Amino acid sequence: xxxxxxxxxxxxxxxxxxxxxxxxxxxxxxxxxxxxxxxxxxxxxxxxxxxxxxxxxxxxxxxxxxxxxxxxxxxxxxxxxxxxxxxxxxxxxxxxxxxxxxxxxxxxxxxxxxxxxxxxxxxxxxxxxxxxxxxxxxxxxxxxxxxxxxxxxxxxxxxxxxxxxxxxxxxxxxxxxxxxxxxxxxxxxxxxxxxxxxxxxxxxxxxxxxxxxxxxxxxxxxxx
Numbered sequence: 001x002x003x004x005x006x007x008x009x010x011x012x013x014x015x016x017x018x019x020x021x022x023x024x025x026x027x028x029x030x031x032x033x034x035x036x037x038x039x040x041x042x043x044x045x046x047x048x049x050x051x052x053x054x055x056x057x058x059x060x061x062x063x064x065x066x067x068x069x070x071x072x073x074x075x076x077x078x079x080x081x082x083x084x085x086x087x088x089x090x091x092x093x094x095x096x097x098x099x100x101x102x103x104x105x106x107x108x109x110x111x112x113x114x115x116x117x118x119x120x121x122x123x124x125x126x127x128x129x130x131x132x133x134x135x136x137x138x139x140x141x142x143x144x145x146x147x148x149x150x151x152x153x154x155x156x157x158x159x160x161x162x163x164x165x166x167x168x169x170x171x172x173x174x175x176x177x178x179x180x181x182x183x184x185x186x187x188x189x190x191x192x193x194x195x196x197x198x199x200x201x202x203x204x205x206x207x208x209x210x211x212x213x214x215x216x217x218x219x220x221x222x223x224x
Contacts (some may be wrong), residue, residue, distance in 0.1 A: 041056035089184060092143055094214060096182065096190060102131050148174045148192040159191040163198045170197030
């Protein structure tokens with residue numbers, strides 16, 4: 001079987017055209033007429049197809065790897081940020097009821113001392129020490145109480161559990177607090193449960209007519 005030889009012909013040079021490299025001349029010298037696609041005798045066909053497949057596979061692997069790495073980096077950064085900022089959120093929620101109980105016990109002990117029900121100064125001192133330790137611990141991890149009493153009612157920070165009639169100065173403001181609210185840095189950890197003041201309804205004044213008796217008697221009758 002006679003093999004075809006490469007047809008190497010230098011194309012005619014035209015004015016103004018750049019000089020072409022030997023590879024370009026070689027590629028232009030091979031025509032589909034001499035070496036049609038799929039011809040077993042084509043010395044470049046198999047090599048070109050193989051390199052094209054390798055290039056396509058390498059490009060696909062690169063794009064997939066780049067996308068996976070980019071997503072992995074973003075996910076790790078977000079998880080790291082969330083763990084650093086809010087990883088202890090669930091623990092703090094469990095500790096808040098303990099803080100509430102300490103405050104209630106301390107209030108009860110103070111009331112007993114005011115009522116003269118024995119000397120419980122030692123109990124109060126101990127409870128105050130524990131309370132101060134808890135408050136200090138919460139402050140170190142970014143938990144701060146929400147100031148509520150006397151502040152305008154804010155549905156983003158307060159949970160209204162009732163209303164109390166009052167004057168204009170208390171309208172729309174928190175007049176009492178049933179349970180403290182807390183912030184974890186810039187995030188609401190628990191809203192404050194509060195009672196909100198409202199303007200008292202105007203009472204209708206009832207006019208009472210008072211009939212005064214005439215001490216000198218009724219002069220409507222003439223003297224007889």
